Amino acid sequence: MFKRLALPIAVAHRCFRRTSLSRYHNRKVSARIFEDESWLVTKPKLNNLPKGATKESSFVQYEFTGLNPTSLYHRDPMFKNLLDRSIQLIYNEKVTADSAEDNTKFLAWLKLRDYLYEGLKDPKLTSNTENYRPTLQQTVRPTEPSKLVLQLLKTDEIEDSVWNKILSKKEAITVQDKYVYLLRQMYNYIYGQEIVPKMAHTREIRGSHDVDISNPTEWFPEARKMKRHIIMHIGPTNSGKTYNALQKLKNADRGYYAGPLRLLAREIYDRFQEEGVRCNLLTGEEVIQDLDAAGNPAGITSGTVEMVPLTQNYDVVVLDEIQMMADADRGWAWTHALLGVRAREIHLCGEKSTLPVIKKIASMAGDRLTINEYKRLGELEVETTVLKKGLKSLRKGDCVVAFSKKRILDLKLKIERETNLRVAVIYGSLPPETRIQQAKLFNTGEYDVLVASDAIGMGLNLSIDRVVFTTDLKFNGQEMVDLTSSNMKQIGGRAGRFKANAGNGEIPKGSITALEPRVLTSVRRGIEAPISYLQTAVIWPTDEICARVATKFPPGTPTSTVLRTIALQLEQRSDKLFTLSDLKNRLSVLQVFEHMDSLPFLEKLRLSNAPVKDLTMVKRAFYKFCETIAKRQTRGLLTYPFPFEVLDFRCIADEKFTLELYESLYNIIMIYFWLSNRYPNFFIDLESARDMKYFCELIIFEKLDRLKKNPYDKKGLMSTRQGSRYKPKASYSRRSTNNFKNHY
Numbered sequence: 168m169f170k171r172l173a174l175p176i177a178v179a180h181r182c183f184r185r186t187s188l189s190r191y192h193n194r195k196v197s198a199r200i201f202e203d204e205s206w207l208v209t210k211p212k213l214n215n216l217p218k219g220a221t222k223e224s225s226f227v228q229y230e231f232t233g234l235n236p237t238s239l240y241h242r243d244p245m246f247k248n249l250l251d252r253s254i255q256l257i258y259n260e261k262v263t264a265d266s267a268e269d270n271t272k273f274l275a276w277l278k279l280r281d282y283l284y285e286g287l288k289d290p291k292l293t294s295n296t297e298n299y300r301p302t303l304q305q306t307v308r309p310t311e312p313s314k315l316v317l318q319l320l321k322t323d324e325i326e327d328s329v330w331n332k333i334l335s336k337k338e339a340i341t342v343q344d345k346y347v348y349l350l351r352q353m354y355n356y357i358y359g360q361e362i363v364p365k366m367a368h369t370r371e372i373r374g375s376h377d378v379d380i381s382n383p384t385e386w387f388p389e390a391r392k393m394k395r396h397i398i399m400h401i402g403p404t405n406s407g408k409t410y411n412a413l414q415k416l417k418n419a420d421r422g423y424y425a426g427p428l429r430l431l432a433r434e435i436y437d438r439f440q441e442e443g444v445r446c447n448l449l450t451g452e453e454v455i456q457d458l459d460a461a462g463n464p465a466g467i468t469s470g471t472v473e474m475v476p477l478t479q480n481y482d483v484v485v486l487d488e489i490q491m492m493a494d495a496d497r498g499w500a501w502t503h504a505l506l507g508v509r510a511r512e513i514h515l516c517g518e519k520s521t522l523p524v525i526k527k528i529a530s531m532a533g534d535r536l537t538i539n540e541y542k543r544l545g546e547l548e549v550e551t552t553v554l555k556k557g558l559k560s561l562r563k564g565d566c567v568v569a570f571s572k573k574r575i576l577d578l579k580l581k582i583e584r585e586t587n588l589r590v591a592v593i594y595g596s597l598p599p600e601t602r603i604q605q606a607k608l609f610n611t612g613e614y615d616v617l618v619a620s621d622a623i624g625m626g627l628n629l630s631i632d633r634v635v636f637t638t639d640l641k642f643n644g645q646e647m648v649d650l651t652s653s654n655m656k657q658i659g660g661r662a663g664r665f666k667a668n669a670g671n672g673e674i675p676k677g678s679i680t681a682l683e684p685r686v687l688t689s690v691r692r693g694i695e696a697p698i699s700y701l702q703t704a705v706i707w708p709t710d711e712i713c714a715r716v717a718t719k720f721p722p723g724t725p726t727s728t729v730l731r732t733i734a735l736q737l738e739q740r741s742d743k744l745f746t747l748s749d750l751k752n753r754l755s756v757l758q759v760f761e762h763m764d765s766l767p768f769l770e771k772l773r774l775s776n777a778p779v780k781d782l783t784m785v786k787r788a789f790y791k792f793c794e795t796i797a798k799r800q801t802r803g804l805l806t807y808p809f810p811f812e813v814l815d816f817r818c819i820a821d822e823k824f825t826l827e828l829y830e831s832l833y834n835i836i837m838i839y840f841w842l843s844n845r846y847p848n849f850f851i852d853l854e855s856a857r858d859m860k861y862f863c864e865l866i867i868f869e870k871l872d873r874l875k876k877n878p879y880d881k882k883g884l885m886s887t888r889q890g891s892r893y894k895p896k897a898s899y900s901r902r903s904t905n906n907f908k909n910h911y
Contacts, residue, residue: 215285215288246319299317330344359725390532394511396513397536419482421482444467492505546674563612635681636680757774778834803855836856
């Protein structure tokens with residue numbers, strides 16, 4: 168494939184082959200790799216290698232120099248010797264003993280070392296190793312280079328009998344054999360997925376730059392042809408901005424409400440139906456058409472922002488929570504809708520912090536802009552003192568805010584133990600229907616206190632009198648960070664919720680306090696802080712644009728490589744007004760099925776947006792679903808080997824069946840619905856799937872209601888990794904589901 172590589176590269180590699188110690192001075196190879204003009208878009212990044220490791224003056228070496236003397240590599244001589252010897256064997260096998268005409272072999276070896284350096288330098292290596300559990304799938308076919316060191320350290324957790332099958336050996340297997348196997352497989356992965364696809368030797372391939380993706384306003388030419396009017400409804404929480412925008416939507420012949428959450432889209436749908444306004448529902452998992460006698464759907468639709476059709480014409484479109492356009496993960500959906508929706512009027516509801524960005528985007532797109540600013544409907548104050556008796560000072564109507572599932576459940580149990588108050592809970596991984604049920608119990612007064620995460624910040628109407636912060640820190644997925652002033656205002660603003668149907672005319676009053684003086688001081692500072700204006704909106708090209716770029720790559724280029732290349736182009740060439748979407752979650756989902764060659768590129772792009780949570784059982788289920796699509800099969804949910812037998816009433820009181828298990832099962836069921844909407848011929852029998860969904864919601868609700876101790880405090884209880892090992896006495900049945908529906 169790479170016949171045009173310069174002669175000095177081949178000469179240098181032949182020198183390697185003739186050198187028994189393989190420590191020959193590789194002047195030509197390392198120099199040519201980074202001078203070669205034939206790279207498609209970017210040179211591989213080797214950020215973790217010691218300084219000068221790829222320079223012309225470097226020697227090929229196998230030891231890992233430059234590491235902290237206290238690192239595991241230096242503290243464990245056995246590990247050090249195993250790693251050094253294994254990496255040398257991989258070099259001899261892959262670089263010196265393989266094609267001397269191909270400098271990519273050496274480059275893949277350097278990239279392998281770079282990943283090993285990354286793992287060895289990790290300050291959390293010890294704790295990460297303790298928590299890491301290798302899977303059989305990743306052992307047989309490693310695809311996570313960033314976890315390679317963890318895999319090497321945990322080779323003994325895979326039984327030797329399994330290793331015998333993996334290595335096809337009957338005799339005793341050494342640790343060295345396991346190291347070499349993992350390094351060899353990872354080398355092959357890096358070479359095939361990260362090195363070869365980026366090499367190109369023709370003008371046609373290098374023409375990927377001909378697809379100009381640097382100006383997002385030009386991604387939607389049909390919208391640019393329209394004279395659009397953008398009306399901003401800006402103000403703090405509980406100021407009536409969304410209510411006013413919805414009044415415009417009700418009177419439109421064709422319109423769309425775009426919300427951030429499925430439960431919020433459902434809430435608007437239900438509200439319109441109750442008011443006699445015909446309305447459809449469109450979310451990733453659920454489609455309901457309001458058909459008239461002639462079979463025509465309603466002109467108005469309530470849905471999630473990702474589902475906004477950009478190929479249809481509307482009179483009015485409402486984009487709620489527009490400040491979400493700055494969200495690193497999902498912000499692209501709001502930016503797409505703002506730039507691409509084909510509507511005469513676009514009503515934006517959200518915080519005032521978005522004003523500068525919206526003004527710039529409207530100017531670039533040639534749209535007229537009107538700004539309506541609202542004030543809070545009611546009073547809100549930060550109390551001067553904390554709760555003097557701690558949780559014992561809580562009163563009916565309080566909402567206690569925490570930011571982890573474990574902490575929320577701890578607080579629920581502690582409050583119910585120390586007081587006579589009944590506690591409802593709301594957190595992000597609860598099914599939306601369960602969140603609605605918990606909110607209803609709190610709003611009606613059946614439950615006295617709510618303990619919740621920042622999931623209450625949007626999407627639920629809650630009758631909260633006072634918000635009590637337990638902390639001003641939140642885990643962002645990598646580390647604990649301070650809550651932003653916007654976070655505090657969004658959460659604190661839920662206190663004193665204005666009720667449009669309140670007949671006494673009383674102005675609602677809300678208050679904010681905390682459990683600790685330091686936290687209260689921090690919250691007060693955040694609530695009183697001036698507005699922090701957004702400077703950028705998050706973008707990501709449409710699937711169609713990504714497909715056009717992909718045609719410029721060599722056949723067989725991994726989808727992840729295409730996405731990373733697009734990201735680099737955007738980062739280097741786009742306007743400063745836009746920032747790049749975080750691909751971490753999308754690439755994590757893509758990794759599950761990327762190797763399935765029978766899935767076309769556009770299907771892989773579509774599937775990479777699936778709502779897959781980072782849970783072992785959920786990812787395994789999604790892999791099975793992707794296999795169904797790849798093989799063009801037709802299957803019902805019950806035909807898959809998932810532990811649906813735990814959907815049984817007798818499991819509710821059994822503590823070994825944890826909330827995490829049922830939340831994972833719920834996510835699996837909702838992924839099935841998501842896929843069924845996109846592949847209706849492959850995923851069938853939705854009636855059984857709905858029955859199981861209802862069952863799962865009930866069990867989660869009942870487990871929360873009967874909670875006596877925190878299931879996340881005790882190790883060894885049933886988890887998503889152990890789900891299929893436990894068998895209840897009875898299992899899911901259609902008959903018991905019907906009983907459930909009547910009960911629920």
